[in-house]
Amino acid sequence: xxxxxxxxxxxxxxxxxxxxxxxxxxxxxxxxxxxxxxxxxxxxxxxxxxxxxxxxxxxxxxxxxxxxxxxxxxxxxxxxxxxxxxxxxxxxxxxxxxxxxxxxxxxxxxxxxxxxxxxxxxxxxxxxxxxxxxxxxxxxxxxxxxxxxxxxxxxxxxxxxxxxxxxxxxxxxxxxxxxxxxxxxxxxxxxxxxxxxxxxxxxxxxxxxxxxxxxxxxxxxxxxxxxxxxxxxxx
Amino acid sequence: xxxxxxxxxxxxxxxxxxxxxxxxxxxxxxxxxxxxxxxxxxxxxxxxxxxxxxxxxxxxxxxxxxxxxxxxxxxxxxxxxxxxxxxxxxxxxxxxxxxxxxxxxxxxxxxxxxxxxxxxxxxxxxxxxxxxxxxxxxxxxxxxxxxxxxxxxxxxxxxxxxxxxxxxxxxxxxxxxxxx
Numbered sequence: 001x002x003x004x005x006x007x008x009x010x011x012x013x014x015x016x017x018x019x020x021x022x023x024x025x026x027x028x029x030x031x032x033x034x035x036x037x038x039x040x041x042x043x044x045x046x047x048x049x050x051x052x053x054x055x056x057x058x059x060x061x062x063x064x065x066x067x068x069x070x071x072x073x074x075x076x077x078x079x080x081x082x083x084x085x086x087x088x089x090x091x092x093x094x095x096x097x098x099x100x101x102x103x104x105x106x107x108x109x110x111x112x113x114x115x116x117x118x119x120x121x122x123x124x125x126x127x128x129x130x131x132x133x134x135x136x137x138x139x140x141x142x143x144x145x146x147x148x149x150x151x152x153x154x155x156x157x158x159x160x161x162x163x164x165x166x167x168x169x170x171x172x173x174x175x176x177x178x179x180x181x182x183x184x185x186x187x188x189x190x191x192x193x194x195x196x197x198x199x200x201x202x203x204x205x206x207x208x209x210x211x212x213x214x215x216x217x218x219x220x221x222x223x224x225x226x227x228x229x230x231x232x233x234x235x
Numbered sequence: 236x237x238x239x240x241x242x243x244x245x246x247x248x249x250x251x252x253x254x255x256x257x258x259x260x261x262x263x264x265x266x267x268x269x270x271x272x273x274x275x276x277x278x279x280x281x282x283x284x285x286x287x288x289x290x291x292x293x294x295x296x297x298x299x300x301x302x303x304x305x306x307x308x309x310x311x312x313x314x315x316x317x318x319x320x321x322x323x324x325x326x327x328x329x330x331x332x333x334x335x336x337x338x339x340x341x342x343x344x345x346x347x348x349x350x351x352x353x354x355x356x357x358x359x360x361x362x363x364x365x366x367x368x369x370x371x372x373x374x375x376x377x378x379x380x381x382x383x384x385x386x387x388x389x390x391x392x393x394x395x396x397x398x399x400x401x402x403x404x405x406x407x408x409x410x411x412x413x414x415x
Contacts, residue, residue: 073254076250077250077254078242078246078247078250080247081247081248081250081251084251085250085251085254088251088254088255088258089254089258091258092258092259092261092262095262095265096261096262096265099262099265099266099269099270100265100269102269103269103270103271104269
């Protein structure tokens, strides 16, 4: 009985489950809705679906490329300069995305504006570089980047869809006929917080994530010497 | 010992420099692939505005080697005695207004905004036709114009653009419409 968990761990280490690496970022470990990372772009560019998709796909590209490069050269980077090295790599790919978008998709580039540059400091990308790509093989890192990027894009797409439909009565710029009085607040920054809160709550219900139990006095080792514990107050 | 010093002091900055160099190389490559030089070429957005001003802009050309303070480029159609100044001025934002001022026979016939970085709903009022129509018909650098309350910087920027256009026109019309 006791050896069972060990065998599972070793099996996992030897042959990484590529399908799991890809799929985990979409719902179970969704960086935005479960990990609560990358909130700045999530709130800033999701007023329209077009902006959401542009931001999501750009981030996904940077995530895949940076994860691949970092996992390829992970053994060459000294520990002391790993963070500046990761940032340089990420910023490089962001610049490439920016140049390509400005040339081939100028409307999207204008819509995203400064938030395109800010992908550099998106904590999802640096987080995956530090937590995953620097410890895993290239293929697993690419799949992890693709999954996380897809999860991020999906979260932004849902946000963008809800905000654009409710806030402006259109979807992808196409008017929806039966929405006569849109709630403009939802398309504004404050509405972003509302929508995000509701979506996070729904995802929490779906994945059945329970809030952490409050620490009480019952199991506290020093409850005998604690004056507040006698009154039954929580610490 | 020497190896220790190498890994401690020399290797980290060296690796970082190599990474920076490689990324710069990559960016330069992509920039070369994506960059389009538009100097000296009438872009599609400018062409649309010119068509709206004079109907047919096929005879319009950008004046080569024309330099004047504040003017990006001058487009001229000598047959119609028409010229247009492309000007970028500061509004509330730095370089916030990029406008095209069309002058025919010494008189402003249209002012078109090519791009605007001003605050949506406030500074952008000065890019609306209702505001811009007051400049049509101006034929001298001494003119008066309304300033939109709440958008003082944007209004002053727009007025500045018009006076740059009129001043340049008055001082340099000989150069602009010269036969050569």
